[in-house]
Amino acid sequence: MRAVVVGAGFAGSLVAKVLGDNGFTVLVLEAGTEVNADAVTRFRTATAKTPLRPYRTTAAAPSSDYLINTGPFDYPSPYLRINGGTGTAWTGITPRMLPEDFHTGDLGRGRSWPITYAELEPHYRAAEWAIGIAADADEQRQHLPVPDDYRYPMHALPRTFLDHAVASVVDGQRIGGRVLRVTGTPQARNGVPVAGYEPAGHRCAGFASCVPICPENAKYTPHKTQSTWPANVELRTRCVVNRVHADEFGRVTKVSYQRYQDDTSARHTEHVAEADVVVLAAHAIENAKLLLMSGLANSSDQVGRNLMDHPVLLTWALMPQAIGPFRGPGSTTGIEAFRGGPERAVRAPFRIEIGNWGWGWSAGSPDSDTAEFVAAGLRGRALREAVAERVSRQFTLQFEIEQEADPRNRVTLAAERDALGNPRPSLHYGLSDYVKDGLSAAKRTSDRLFELLNADDHTSYKPDDERYFEHEGEPLRYWGAGHSGGTHVMGTSPRTSVVDQWQRCWDHPNLYAVGCGSMPSLGTSNPSITMAALALRTAHHLVT
Amino acid sequence: MDAFVELSAELTGFSVEELRSTGLVEPYRALADGAPDEEIIQLWYTGVWRGVIPDERAYAEGLAWKAVGVAPPGTRPPGFGSWEQRPRPRR
Structure with missing residues (x-):
């Protein structure tokens, strides 16, 4: 043939x-x-x-x-x-x-x-x-049917320090009746293999550039x-x-x-x-x-x-403490609680990724922070401290609607x-009203998560931003997931x-x-x- | 006495020694000596000179990243699993 x-x-x-x-x-x-x-x-x-x-x-x-x-x-x-x-x-x-x-x-x-x-x-x-794929079947089984005897070819990648910080606050809390649990996300990058699996390429070294390129060849292509x-x-x-x-x-x-x-x-x-x-x-x-x-x-x-x-909604904030962004993969966990359920009959559901690369995608950090502080007149040690203090606490939530x-x-x-x-x-x-209502619901969920985390919310959507729109008077914006x-x-x-x-x-x-x-x-x-x-x-x- | 590197140190909050360790003093002097303070800071912090990153080293040695204590994405990886550790306290 x-x-x-x-x-x-x-x-x-x-x-x-x-x-x-x-x-x-x-x-x-x-x-x-x-x-x-x-x-x-x-x-x-x-x-x-x-x-x-x-x-x-x-x-x-x-x-x-x-x-x-x-x-x-x-x-x-x-x-x-x-x-x-x-x-x-x-x-x-x-x-x-x-x-x-x-x-x-x-x-x-x-x-x-x-x-x-x-x-x-x-x-x-x-x-x-x-x-x-690196993932833990028991962890995935908490929200998905996965056969009892199944093993992913590699153990779940270690979570980020940020993931642990978020989980320590939100696990077991509720939003809109949903119980929150920070859950490991399966990853197509090399971790520790299980017996019988031979990974192609090196283990993920944490280059923090998976999109668009993994210099280690640890990511599947x-x-x-x-x-x-x-x-x-x-x-x-x-x-x-x-x-x-x-x-x-x-x-x-x-x-x-x-x-x-x-x-x-x-x-x-x-x-x-x-x-x-x-x-x-x-x-x-x-x-x-x-x-x-x-x-x-x-x-x-x-x-x-x-x-x-x-359509992706990004929201971004500062954790109360330094969490060390820009180390390792872009996201190693998410919150799966909003992916299904009866609400999806009336508005689009969403998955939440906990984003480990600061405000890189959402706001162009750290260049944007530097520019902001320089424009505000900061120089020398004060500038250095301001950039360090700001960027080391940054994280982003990425809602996929x-x-x-x-x-x-x-x-x-x-x-x-x-x-x-x-x-x-x-x-x-x-974007239909169904999607726009999903984006609005995601934003409200973000507001609530930031409250729980005592995080300082810096999210803003402005009319001159790309892909800005308003839905029932609420400023919103969407990004592309590819x-x-x-x-x-x-x-x-x-x-x-x-x-x-x-x-x-x-x-x-x-x-x-x-x-x-x-x-x-x-x-x-x-x-x-x-x-x-x-x-x-x-x-x-x-x-x- | 090196006026450009002294000024750079004063503007960036990094010592002359830290700036010299980047290997970029001479190329940056050639680009930015006499430029406005804001442009000198942007060059040292982000590696961007008038909309362009002149070479890989300019990006890899960006002081904004050094201030935070992490390597710029795609340059010097911290090692498998290191992301799980508490970030090192800054000096």
Whole structure:
């Protein structure tokens, strides 16, 4: 069997591995280049240390900065077109979805999955071992069904000093009837392995730069999976697939792609690859773009629709004591109490990450603190003391708000073209009252948590901030989590969904669209581990 | 007597010896000698000179991080599990 996999990111690399191990001849076509060798240097010398900043760019295959926003809200999340995809820059946090997240449609909110948590659960375990996750099963079992005999491949990472400080105050307290408990977050970075597991790469040394780059190679990236590909998997980078071809019966026969020569020009050659099966794994937005460009898989009119993400609310404060931020991973624990329950029928639920990197993301610390104190006239020892006192107590809460599948949030093809002459994706994106009510509820929960912690709240959202808005008179703001999903939604019927439970396009028996784009709901969890579980489930379906 | 480094010490609250240990006195003198105080402080604290970080060392030796007692992200990792410990008290 000849398979073409479009995209060498998270899902594509896993699928290619399983297909290759089972005798398929696999060609992986990646639009981006190899990761540049100077990425760490670029990170260090970037004034704005944003997720895409360390990585080389190409004129022919631009990353998310080529999106065109046309909706009431700007789509806030970046993605990366490079070998390894956005999984090169990701944060490496891997909580599973909750069982109830799989049937949010029953609440009248968004859509339900065609499979249950129980059906996906064995594939979660497989994905956690394929990627290398550090977590404690007993701790996860407090809020999730995890089989009794299951062990994650690595023990949970040590918590931060901040986590201990927060837990010592809030554990056992209640907010809105919910009992709070600071819970370890599964991590895709190397810790202490259990017997029988051999981690790839070094142990996490605490560089505190996981997004966008781990200099230690302790964080999982798809390159680790690629290093285990058998010889019958071939990777070709700089190859932008711009059409998938189907015959009159709907069977996919080949893909067309443009292979470009250098980073700065659109000079390219045109190629065709024939295939018995094609797997699109190019990112939720790019998969939708390619299906729309090919005129395939859209009998339901759902291709590109239901674009979702996790709108993020950041709140930031000072602990009463120094807690030592900017040491270790970005977040090692969270509070899971607000992820489910009856409230989600009326407002979006959320997951709380306890953020260990000061006010780096929320306010640009410590540069912003320095600028503030210098502007206030502080010099010398007074300046040094002020920066030390401020930054050493900083922490951020990161609320990931569920966004329901809404067909009005969609990817279409813009009239504008990129350098290769392909349409740029046009995004019409908005936040519903359900999401806005969730953001408001998150803010109220933050207020209460800061009170409990006796923390000095410095959160402010101002009209000239990016992505500022008001909801029922309340100032709010949202950030992007990088969790694009929903654009080739999975379902039980070809009339209302794009792919079936195997991520196979209903309209084409040998065309698969994998990744977060298949997810009918994202729940409140970072979606990569769910994407990985789905990818492995699909791959095993393909080889049996 | 080195006027630039003396002024830098007075503005930043770091001793001449601490500033010299960064290895950046000479490149910073070339950039910032005679510049307004605010720009000299920003350069020493954040490594940013007029919107640009001139090289990796400027970032890695940023005094804002030294004031807090942590390494800038992506430079000198504190070691596996060290983040669980109480931060060292500042001098």
